[in-house]
Amino acid sequence: MARKEPYQNRIEFLQGTLEMLILRTLQWGPQHGHGIGQAIRLHSGDLLQVETGSLYPALHRLQKQGWLESEWKVSENKQRAKYYRLTAAGKKQLLAEQSKWELFVKAIAGVMKPAP
Amino acid sequence: MSLAQWKDRLKWTFLRKRAEDDLDDEIRAHLAIGERQRTEAGQSPDSARTGARKDLGNELLIKEATRGVWTWRWLEDLARDLGYGARVLRKNPGFAAVAILTLALGIGCNTAMFSVINAVLLRPLPFREPDRLIYMLESQPAAGYPVNVLNPQDYLDWKAQNHSLEDAALWDGTQNYNASGAGSPETVRVTHTEANFFSVLGVQPLHGRAFASGEDTSGNNSVVMLSYSFWQQHYGGREDAIGTKLLLDAQPFTVIGVMPAWFQFPARAQLWTPLDMVKERHEERDNHSFHAVGKMRPGVTLEQTRADLDTISARLAEQYPKTNSGETSLLQSLQERLTGESRTQLLVLMAAVALVLLVACANVANLLLSRATGRQREMALRAALGARRLRLVRQLLTESVLLSSLGAALGVLLAGGCISVVRQSAALPIPRQTPIQIDWVVLAFAGSISIVVGLLFGMAPALQIQVRHLANELKAAVQSLSAPGGGRSRLRDALVVGEMALSLSLLMGAGLLLRSFINMRSTDVGVVRDNVTTLALVLPMTDYMTISARQNFYQHLLDRIRSEPGVQDAAISLELPLEGSRGEAVKLTGEPASQPTHAISWNVVTEDYFQVMRIPLLAGRTFTARDMERTGEGMVRLRAAQESNPNSTGTFTYPIVVNQKLARTLFPEEQNALGKLIIMGNQIGEVVGVVGDVKQEDIRQPAQPEAFGPLPAELMNHWYPAAVSIRSSTAPGSVVADARHSLAQLDPSLSFFNIRTMEEVIAGSMEDTSLQTAVLGAFAGMALLLAAVGLYGVMAYAVAQRTREIGIRMALGAHPRAVMAMILGRGGRLTLAGVAVGAPAAFGLARLLSKMLFGVSVADPLTFTAVASLLAVVAMAACYIPARRAMRVDPMVALRYE
Secondary structure, eight states, rough: OOOOOOSSSOOOOOOOOHHHHHHHHHTOEEEEEEHHHHHHHHHTTTTOOOOOHHHHHHHHHEEEEESEEEEEOOOESOOOHHHEEHHHHOOOOOOOOHHHHHHHHHHHHHSSSSOO | OHHHHHHHHHHHHHHHHHHHHHHHHHHHHHHHHHHHHHHHTTTOOHHHHHHHHHHOOOOOHHHHHHHHHHHHHHHHHHHHHHHHHHHHHHHHHHHHHHHHHHHOOOHHHHHHHHHHHHHIIISSSSSSSSEEEEEEEEEGGTTEEEOOOOHHHHHHHHHHSSSSSSEEEEEEEOOOEEEEEEEEOOEEEEEEEOHHHHHHTTTTOOOEEEOTTTOOOOOOOOEEEEOOHHHHHHHOOOOOGTTTTEETTTTTEEEEEEEOOOOOOSSOEEEEOOOOHHHHHSSTTTOOOOEEEEEEEETTOHHHHHEEEEHHHHHHHHHHHHTTOOEEEEEHHHHHHHHHHHHHHHHHHHHHHHHHHHHHHHHHHHHHHHHHHHHHHHHHHHHTOOHHHHHOOOOOOHHHHHHHHHHHHHHHHHHHHHHHHHHHOOOOOOSSOOOOOHHHHHHHHHHHHHHHHHHHHHHHHHHHGGGGGGHHHEEEOOOOSSSSOHHHHHHHHHHHHHHHHHHHHHHHHHHHHHHHHHHHSSSSSSSSTTTTEEEEEEETTOOOOSOOOOHHHHHHHHHHHHHHTTTEEEEESSOOSEEEEEEEEEEEETTTTTTEEEEEEEEEEEETTTHHOOEEEEOOOOOHHHHHHHHHHHHHHHHHHHHTTTTOOOEEEEEEEEEEHHHHHSSSSSSSOOOOEEEEETTEEEEEEOOOOOOOSSSSSSSOOEEEEEEGGGGTTTSSSSSEEEEEESOOTTTTTHHHHHHHHHHHTOOOEEEEHHHHHHHHTTTTHHHHHHHHHHHHHHHHHHHHHHHHHHHHHHHHHHHHHHHHHHHHHOHHHHHHHHHHHHHHHHHHHHHHHHHHHHHHHHHHHHHGSOOOOOOOHHHHHHHHHHHHHHHHHHHHHHHHHHHTTHHHHHHOOO
């Protein structure tokens, strides 16, 4: 579904990780699409650049799953934007993804560690 | 697609627009935020805008990708499954055609049958508040009338004194009149009703008006309502028919209204005219010849109404013990009255046609199973690529429902054809106040059975998918030396056995009905039926008022007819065999007044009647011309005496002839009934002869005790049609033209009606059974054909599967005939199993039919043997072609094949 833009000298997202990152980002509070993209870039030290063409489908997919809710609000700069917020189910999903991710990192690290 | 799914899709269409607008807004906001951040960082507005746009990327692509997320997954899947299913069907046109045709046959028959049931049993009568309408009769079992038509005095007392009825309307049995206008005279069926008849039923005329209150009295009642068909035939559907005069028995009646086409109540009535209620109020209390419809007050039940009317009846019995003792009301809902008799028959036929559908289902399931084998690898491959079992099952079920829906669509067309045939054949004994048609109820029925049926036969291949074994399937599909997978073949065998069992029960039902029909045809009615023609005639009261005028006319008519070429004998009677009979309550000499009367059938005839019908004379003599004359004179005297003094106790004795049954029932001790007297009010019959029994009502029932009087004894009842019977040396029917000519010469305003041969009269009494036999026979034939196709399919498949094995057998020296015997043996075993399983079902279905059977027992061994043999022969024929193919297997080709 998510269209991939041509590879641009950045780290490519593993399958499903974008969703996890969105959920994690929204743990800090409701945010609009632009803000979510920026937050991910910021926290990854500019290594992860979220394509808008992946971000919005992912947001809508998460909302359809019932993990996000959305609402039109006016920002502190008086700008209208659609804010996304974690639902209870979304929080639960984030926890599950997180432990799965940790397991995955451990497994990969174990395999990839330099031979003794 | 289910209703809920449609709803979702509809909702989706509405929501989609909103969601798109929302997405547009969201992207616009995204751009605005980006632009603002850039301007705040010091960029010029222009470069901020282009920069934000660049950051965003391809807007169209983003939107498209996001929209992709919205689409309901199942909807896509369904569309994909349907598309795939349609492609699979297109690629196998032979399979698709056979399956769809089979299903169309099954669903079509069921839909047609259901539309009849819907019209007759399910839809309410098209009258206003039909559940409050009741049909009213009387019952007086002690006097020999468990079911009796109404006496108008009793009815009027009910109507005046009851607390449960809102209204009620009286009508009499349909009577025949000579209608004249332009063209040749015609006899028409007229019903006389109380003025409120149409308003009680709640029916409005199509044109003009209904009877006004007060029009049902003498002097005001020369008005007539036309049935739609009469209006079309005689007035060409012109509205200016209203206000014109119509001559009925030479009396002018003003046409005031036309009823809608669907209104046929009472059945077969062509015209309605008002009764003379003033006259009916003075009717004798023992004269029963009316029907009534009552409308219960809201909330009143049938039981309450019955109790209410019976209280009145009990009072009447006290008041008039001679005529009313033991008399009660006999009420039923109008709906039940109009559909009661056909109910059982229709339900039996519906059950039968449902069995045909089951056979069709089993057949298609079998077809799918044999194809499923071919698709096993496809399923295994898809499972290997990650499809879950549920998903594969869903795909198979979608395919089978697609198949059954196509079958249903074709089936509904088929049903439409059947219905238009049914509608045109007026002879069908189906009450039809409501038209038989395919309406939304019928369509909903067809739609739901197609889904149920699709799931039912789709289940068979779906159950066979076992994801865990799919890997083996991938391998196994390569090698097919071994016999086909045991489970699958057993399921297919079971389906074929089931089909044959169902066919056997249908065949048994049809066989039993056929034997009943044959028994009825060969049953002796008591008359020699060939070369007899019957014609009905009504003499209008206006020109033929007196007994002697009527007697003279009939005498002249018979004289003329007798002199026509080819005519051997001619006679007139009140009743014909099997056409029903008039009841008469009689007493014997010496019986006290308190003793109940004997109920007998009563007929009056001219002297040659027994000769024309060839009813054997057993003792004494039949009538002579002299008997006719003397009886006529005596009746004239009796009538005159009664008119001068209504309380006159004078009696008149005339000769009568009785049937054997009456002689044995009323005079059991005596060897000889001759000379005995039978008292019918002020008329006394002296038995001068005993004749053989003739069946009066139903060919399945034994003859009732019957007495025949000379024709003049009943000539006072002017409205009663006379039946002219002619025995000819030429073919029956050849005398009709001459008879018409003779009638026209005597009185050109009269016409014969209801012209039939005696053969047709007898066949008419068996119409029900012959129709049931034909319909059930057709169903059984279809089931048999489908079962044969199913068996053929299984055997052909088995032979194809075992080609290599057969090749090896033959290479090792097996004789081709032994191979053929092997295949036929398998078919034979399946057939035997089918018969064994089907036998209890067959006897079960036969028990449902027991009421319709005649002269054959429910568990008739001969019929069972016959239908089982028929099934076996057809089954063997179906096995023969695959067996031949097996015999012709070339060992070399078969071995090289894989």
